Amino acid sequence: MQIINLLSDTGTKPTPGMLQAMMAAEVGDDVFREDPTVNALEEKCAALVGHEAALFCPSGTMTNQIALKVHTRPLDEVICDEMSHIYQYEVGGYAFNSGIGINLIRTDYGILNADQVLAAIKPRFDWLPKSSLVVIENTCNKGGGSTYTLDAIKNIRLVCKNQGLALHLDGARLFNALVETGDTPAAIGAEVDSISICLSKGLGAPVGSVLTGSRDFIAEARRVRKVMGGGMRQAGYLAGAGIYALDHHIERLQEDHVHARQLATALKQLAYTANIRPVQTNIVIFDLEKPATPPHFLEYLKKNGVSASAFGPQTIRFVTHLDVDSRMIAQAIEILQAYSATGNKSQP
Numbered sequence: 001m002q003i004i005n006l007l008s009d010t011g012t013k014p015t016p017g018m019l020q021a022m023m024a025a026e027v028g029d030d031v032f033r034e035d036p037t038v039n040a041l042e043e044k045c046a047a048l049v050g051h052e053a054a055l056f057c058p059s060g061t062m063t064n065q066i067a068l069k070v071h072t073r074p075l076d077e078v079i080c081d082e083m084s085h086i087y088q089y090e091v092g093g094y095a096f097n098s099g100i101g102i103n104l105i106r107t108d109y110g111i112l113n114a115d116q117v118l119a120a121i122k123p124r125f126d127w128l129p130k131s132s133l134v135v136i137e138n139t140c141n142k143g144g145g146s147t148y149t150l151d152a153i154k155n156i157r158l159v160c161k162n163q164g165l166a167l168h169l170d171g172a173r174l175f176n177a178l179v180e181t182g183d184t185p186a187a188i189g190a191e192v193d194s195i196s197i198c199l200s201k202g203l204g205a206p207v208g209s210v211l212t213g214s215r216d217f218i219a220e221a222r223r224v225r226k227v228m229g230g231g232m233r234q235a236g237y238l239a240g241a242g243i244y245a246l247d248h249h250i251e252r253l254q255e256d257h258v259h260a261r262q263l264a265t266a267l268k269q270l271a272y273t274a275n276i277r278p279v280q281t282n283i284v285i286f287d288l289e290k291p292a293t294p295p296h297f298l299e300y301l302k303k304n305g306v307s308a309s310a311f312g313p314q315t316i317r318f319v320t321h322l323d324v325d326s327r328m329i330a331q332a333i334e335i336l337q338a339y340s341a342t343g344n345k346s347q348p
């Protein structure tokens with residue numbers, strides 16, 4: 001049976017073209033900065049977002065954790081949304097790696113505004129942590145793939161600048177946001193101090209993330225990457241996949257967004273769904289109406305060849321990506337329509 005993978009955009013396999021690019025990559029020892037393909041990827045990413053330099057890392061968790069470390073000192077705090085990846089899914093690494101606290105803002109879909117940020121910044125007293133960094137996430141995964149407008153980022157930037165805080169963008173899915181908003185990477189880059197970009201999400205590379213920022217910031221980031229064990233050697237084979245992804249897989253993200261909207265439209269017609277979050281990019285998050293429950297629903301989907309995940313006690317997440325085509329979406333919709341929360345038993 002063919003599996004329709006709505007579990008995550010991290011599960012994509014390299015396309016034949018990407019594999020060819022990987023095999024053809026020229027490589028060297030990147031710890032000595034002698035891997036031409038890694039260097040090319042870093043230069044490409046820096047140029048794309050208009051930053052001075054970039055650093056290739058094994059994961060988005062590492063690029064975020066390095067950014068937290070370089071932007072802060074112990075006893076500082078980072079301000080972010082409660083749904084942020086750096087808070088929810090990075091093992092509490094902000095405390096472990098950087099010795100900093102976290103100051104959470106609660107929103108509906110993970111998108112902060114400048115007033116909320118300003119209100120969260122702590123005054124300078126000896127007994128308070130120092131608010132020194134704001135992290136925004138675009139798109140916000142737990143927020144349902146929600147996007148920032150450029151204006152919202154500009155306003156947050158202004159607050160950070162006035163109050164002396166740095167601004168980091170967790171752009172794991174930045175390109176999903178940009179193909180929707182039409183903003184350029186450089187326009188976003190101009191408003192933030194650093195960006196973490198995942199090559200291994202919707203862009204379809206097997207491994208890797210890139211951190212961008214000023215020359216000084218990246219020089220220090222390179223040292224922190226090494227101490228975290230992220231200095232790789234002939235990483236050009238992976239960087240080659242990243243370059244290929246940036247060249248070939250950005251525009252097609254639109255298709256994933258169309259597919260996500262098709263899923264959401266279908267779900268809206270079904271009695272067992274509720275509270276479908278607004279779909280802006282490639283993520284669909286919704287609740288199940290009782291008696292439907294995630295285990296029963298996911299088991300049904302699995303039996304029918306669809307994989308997905310629970311995202312809360314009554315919540316389900318679907319993610320679309322380049323390994324799910326239109327035919328598979330049509331098939332998934334038929335399977336969703338055929339679901340009955342009570343199986344063959346009569347309705348309660």
Ligand SMILES: *Cc1c(COP(=O)(O)O)cnc(C)c1O
Nearest residue numbers: 059060061062085137141170172
């Ligand atoms: C996936 C993701 C990351 C980092 O992921 P890795 O799995 O460590 O590469 C960071 N931020 C967001 C929003 C993500 O979705």
